[in-house]
Amino acid sequence: MLKFLTLWNRELASYFQSAVAYVVLFFFLLATGWNFQWVITLINSAPTEVTVVQGFFNNFFFWFPFVLIFPLITMRTFSEEFKLGTIETLMTAPVTDLQVVLAKYLGALVFYCVLWLPSLLYFVFFRSITGSEAAGSPGSLWGAYGMIFLIGMFYIAIGCLASVLTNNQIVAAVISGVSVSLLFFLGVISLFALDINQGLKDLLSYFSAIEHMGTFSKGIIDSRPIVFYLSTTLLILSFTYHIFQRRRWKN
């Protein structure tokens, strides 16, 4: 356990010691700030049914940067170690493959959470300045952040899988970027394609991150997306683990 914590700690520290992290943080906060400003403007301009929280988490300015950050966060997790050769000193130390994979995954996940923390402030400010709640109900805000976390778990796992497949960070970024986008748009199809049959539409809506966020940010906590994200995350993580092992022990 101690070794796992050491590994995890090191992963986190290496994020915050790298320039990439701060660049990502900067542009991400820029994007979320812009998003928030845009929502406020929208609500001010005409009567709407959405709360600030709903507006914030369900528009283009939210989803676009959201999908983009995953490759940037995860591309270096495994690729860099393979490329630099430090994987050799890592794996000749008495640590298990599982400890390493989990530490790298959780390091990325925690960094992702840190990325999102400042946005909580927007809603706090909103409340203190306007005196009214940003969210329709407490469940709405926590639902939205809960969904951020769940989707994040899944997409970060995909990013780690991409990273473990290659020595090249750019290739990892491309693989994970394309995969995340594809998965994301799989869900979007169900909203736009009007001429596909209903059964397929229902199936695709299970994958729809947009729809999941839509319901959760209304305060409707549905167990199906929770199960979906937890199980797919576990699946992708186990693929990552097995591929890591294969690269290590392949004969």
Added chain:
Amino acid sequence: MIRVENLTKRFGSRTAVDNISFEVGRGEIVGFLGPNGAGKSTTMKILASYLPATSGTASIGGHDVFSESLQSRRRIGYMPENVPLYTDMRVNEYLKYRGALKGLGGRKLRDALASVKELTNLVEVEKRIIGSLSRGFRQRVGLADALLHEPDFLILDEPTAGLDPNQIRQVRDLIKNLGKTHTILLSTHILSEVEMTCSRVLIINKGKIEASDTPENLVRQMRTAGGILLEARTAQDDGAALLKTLPGVREVTEKKEDGWQIYQLRLEAQADPREDIYRLAVSRQWEVRELSRLKGTLEDVFVELTHADH
């Protein structure tokens, strides 16, 4: 005890390590000597549980490096060639991290850090970022890392590569000292290093072990090691041709130096034609200013065994 039995490693169609077997006993310092690409690093990576073998077994302290890899890794200090390090960390930070990965903590970690930095002369750079260190210092960080948890076994892949002569001497002395309390397997292609530090040499070439013995024995047994040095003035004679006719002389090379001919004779096994040379010189009335035996060196052994058309 490091034990390797019938170890083979193939990368696709290329056989890097070809059915080798050897042992390194307690307290021995064994040198793995061989040209580039011979299979030294591959063997060491297998011993360090980094690469799996294609067939055969390897064990460290009784633990198989594949099936009991965690136990085996706990007892090894491994220093890979090219010493890969996290260049964004500071020396202290890195060593602390590595110590923690090896199971050290608290007071034990602190003491280990202090002693290892002392041993490898890293105290002056302990706060510097590894990326800013010279090759020599990075090598020492790698060595310090290997020594941290006081492992019984040290596996060092080219520990003096890229160091300047001072640093090489320091590392060599360090290894000799460590040899008193550790079992060491090191690889190198610096022959003098092997002669000076190792109790036994394994010469490896193209994945096979060509020889395994003490440096002195190897040199003694090697039939073409050494030779004879003759410095003479042979007037009109073709000294080289005449010398070549003597029994036991395999090859003669000639150099001219301010009027004198310098001949180096390579001999057949156990031959000592010095008397014949003397008689020849006297009968031809050569002036002789030196006739001596050239001591064989490990380099001769090495070249002989690993020669390209061997």
